[in-house]
Amino acid sequence: MPLLDDLLLALDKKRPRSRGSDLPNPYLEGNFAPVGHEQDSPPLDVLQGAIPAELRGTHYRMSPAPRFQPPNPGLYHWFDGDGMIDAFHIEDGRVTHSNRWVRTGKLALEERAGHALFGGIRDLATSTSVEGWLSLGFSAADLLRLRVEGLLGKQPTDDQLARVLPAMNRSNTSIAKMAGRLLSLVEGSGAHEIDPRSLATIGPFDFGGAVDPLKGGMVAHPKIEPGTGTIYTFGYWSGRPGLTYHVLGSDGSSRLVRDIETTYPAMMHDFSVTATRAIFYHLPAVLCLDDVSDPNTIRWQPSRGARIGVVLRDDPAAPVRWYEIPPCYVFHPMNAFDDGDAVVIDLVRYPRLPLFDGGGESPNARFEEYPPGMLVRLRLDLGTGRVSETLLDDAPCEFPVVDPRFGMRAHRVGWVAARRGATCGRGIMNAIGRVDFQTGEVRYRVLGRSSYVNEALFIPRSDDAAEGDGYLITTAYHADEGVSDLLILDATDLDREPVAVVRTRQRVPYGFHGTWVPAARSFDRKGEPPPFTTR
Numbered sequence: 001m002p003l004l005d006d007l008l009l010a011l012d013k014k015r016p017r018s019r020g021s022d023l024p025n026p027y028l029e030g031n032f033a034p035v036g037h038e039q040d041s042p043p044l045d046v047l048q049g050a051i052p053a054e055l056r057g058t059h060y061r062m063s064p065a066p067r068f069q070p071p072n073p074g075l076y077h078w079f080d081g082d083g084m085i086d087a088f089h090i091e092d093g094r095v096t097h098s099n100r101w102v103r104t105g106k107l108a109l110e111e112r113a114g115h116a117l118f119g120g121i122r123d124l125a126t127s128t129s130v131e132g133w134l135s136l137g138f139s140a141a142d143l144l145r146l147r148v149e150g151l152l153g154k155q156p157t158d159d160q161l162a163r164v165l166p167a168m169n170r171s172n173t174s175i176a177k178m179a180g181r182l183l184s185l186v187e188g189s190g191a192h193e194i195d196p197r198s199l200a201t202i203g204p205f206d207f208g209g210a211v212d213p214l215k216g217g218m219v220a221h222p223k224i225e226p227g228t229g230t231i232y233t234f235g236y237w238s239g240r241p242g243l244t245y246h247v248l249g250s251d252g253s254s255r256l257v258r259d260i261e262t263t264y265p266a267m268m269h270d271f272s273v274t275a276t277r278a279i280f281y282h283l284p285a286v287l288c289l290d291d292v293s294d295p296n297t298i299r300w301q302p303s304r305g306a307r308i309g310v311v312l313r314d315d316p317a318a319p320v321r322w323y324e325i326p327p328c329y330v331f332h333p334m335n336a337f338d339d340g341d342a343v344v345i346d347l348v349r350y351p352r353l354p355l356f357d358g359g360g361e362s363p364n365a366r367f368e369e370y371p372p373g374m375l376v377r378l379r380l381d382l383g384t385g386r387v388s389e390t391l392l393d394d395a396p397c398e399f400p401v402v403d404p405r406f407g408m409r410a411h412r413v414g415w416v417a418a419r420r421g422a423t424c425g426r427g428i429m430n431a432i433g434r435v436d437f438q439t440g441e442v443r444y445r446v447l448g449r450s451s452y453v454n455e456a457l458f459i460p461r462s463d464d465a466a467e468g469d470g471y472l473i474t475t476a477y478h479a480d481e482g483v484s485d486l487l488i489l490d491a492t493d494l495d496r497e498p499v500a501v502v503r504t505r506q507r508v509p510y511g512f513h514g515t516w517v518p519a520a521r522s523f524d525r526k527g528e529p530p531p532f533t534t535r
C-alpha cells in the first residue's frame with residue numbers, strides 16, 4: 001500500500017519531536033559522547049615505562065557510541081548507543097589502536113537512511129520514525145493495526161517482536177572470545193561475530209540456532225570455565241517472567257538448554273557460576289512494557305521482592321532453589337565459588353537500581369546521584385537457606401574482576417574500578433582498587449580528581465604465574481586535557497609506577513566491558529572445520 005506508506009511518512013516528518021529534548025543528557029557529553037569516526041593508528045607513543053616483551057595480544061573494549069544523533073536526545077539512555085569496539089594490538093613493545101562500530105542490522109538500516117531511525121530503551125515506540133518502522137518490514141496498514149491493538153492492550157505477536165528485535169540489538173556491552181570466535185554481546189538479543197584483526201562485523205551469530213534471540217538471546221556476561229572452556233550463559237525474557245539457561249561446549253555446541261520461570265520480568269544483567277552451580281539474581285528492576293508511551297520501561301519496585309536462584313549447573317532437571325534477600329540491585333558479581341554446603345559470592349551491591357527510574361525530573365540523572373554500589377561478600381548456606389552479607393569496603397565501585405584462571409573457584413585477590421575522594425564530575429570512577437581477600441586489605445591507586453578509568457582487566461604474567469601475578473590493563477581519560485591513555489599496571493602492587501602509559505591519538509569513551517586475547521591463542525582455526533556457518 002505505497003500511497004498509505006507515503007502519507008504516513010509525510011505526516012511523520014511534520015510530527016514534533018521535542019519531548020524530553022530540552023533536558024541535558026550527561027551521557028551524550030564529555031567522554032560519554034561518542035567518537036564519531038573510525039580509525040587505525042600508527043604505533044602509539046609510550047609516555048612512561050615500557051610494554052613488557054611477554055605482553056603480546058589484543059585488548060578489545062566495548063562502549064556505546066550512537067552513530068547518528070538520537071531522535072530524542074533527552075530520552076537517550078547510556079545503554080542505547082551503537083556498539084563501538086576499541087582494539088589495542090600489542091606486539092614487540094609496540095601498541096596500535098583501531099576502532100570500529102559493530103555493523104548490526106539496526107546500524108545498517110540507519111547508515112542506509114543517513115540518519116537515526118529508532119528510539120531506544122525508553123522511546124522505541126514513541127521516537128521510532130515511520131521510515132524506521134517501514135524499514136523493519138512493517139507496512140502502513142501494520143502500523144495502524146498495531147496502534148489500535150496497542151490501545152486495546154494487546155501484546156505484540158512473536159512475528160511482530162521478531163521484526164522489532166533487530167532495531168533493539170545495539171551489540172554494545174561486551175566483547176569476548178568464545179567458540180573460537182570473537183563475539184560482541186548485548187543482553188536481550190543475539191551476538192555478532194567480529195573479525196578479530198580488521199574488527200569488521202561478520203554477522204549475527206546464534207550458536208547454530210541454539211541461542212534464540214526471541215528468548216532473550218544471551219546476556220553480555222557468559223562465564224567460561226577455566227581449563228575446559230565450557231560456556232555458561234542465559235537470556236532473560238522481556239514479555240513474560242523467566243529466562244533460558246544455556247550450557248555450551250568450548251566449540252559452541254549446545255549441551256543443555258532449559259527454561260526457568262520467575263515471578264516477574266526483570267532486568268537480569270549478569271549471573272554467577274561455581275564449580276557445581278549456576279546462580280541467578282532476580283532483583284526488582286522490573287520490565288514494564290505494558291505502556292509503551294511511558295519512557296520508564298525499567299522500574300525500581302522493591303515491593304516485588306528480591307531473590308537469588310541456585311541450581312545445579314550441569315543438570316537439566318535439577319530444581320531451582322530461591323533464596324529471599326533484602327531488595328538491592330547487582331549489575332556485576334566479581335566471582336562465586338562453592339564452600340562446602342554453601343556458595344560464596346563477591347559482588348557489587350546497590351541499595352537501589354541506578355541509571356533507571358531515578359524519580360527526578362530528568363530521566364538522565366548522573367550516575368553519582370544514585371546510592372553507590374559497594375563490594376560485599378554473600379554467603380548462602382544451602383542447607384539452612386540463611387544468607388549472610390559482609391561489607392568488604394565502603395568505596396563506591398564497579399567492574400569487579402578476578403584472575404580469570406580462578407573464575408568459579410575460590411579466589412584470593414580481585415580488582416575494581418572505584419571512586420575515591422573529590423572528583424570533577426566529568427566521569428564516574430577515578431581509582432583502581434586491589435582487594436586481598438585473605439588479609440582483608442583493599443588498596444587504591446587514585447588517578448586524580450579529573451582522571452577516570454574504564455574497567456580494568458587482569459592479564460597473568462605467564463600461564464603458570466601465581467594467582468594475581470600479572471598486569472592490569474585499562475584506559476584512563478584525563479578530563480582536563482580531553483585525552484586518553486592505555487594504562488598498564490603491576491597487578492600485585494598498584495602503588496608502583498605504571499608498567500606503561502601509552503597516549504592514544506583518539507580518546508576512548510567511557511564504556512562497559514573488554515577482554516584480553518593473547519596472541520598465542522589467536523583465532524586461527526586452520527585445519528578445524530568451523531562448527532557453524534554465520535548467517
Ligand SMILES: [Fe+2]
Nearest residue numbers: 331332512513
Ligand atoms: Fe555488564
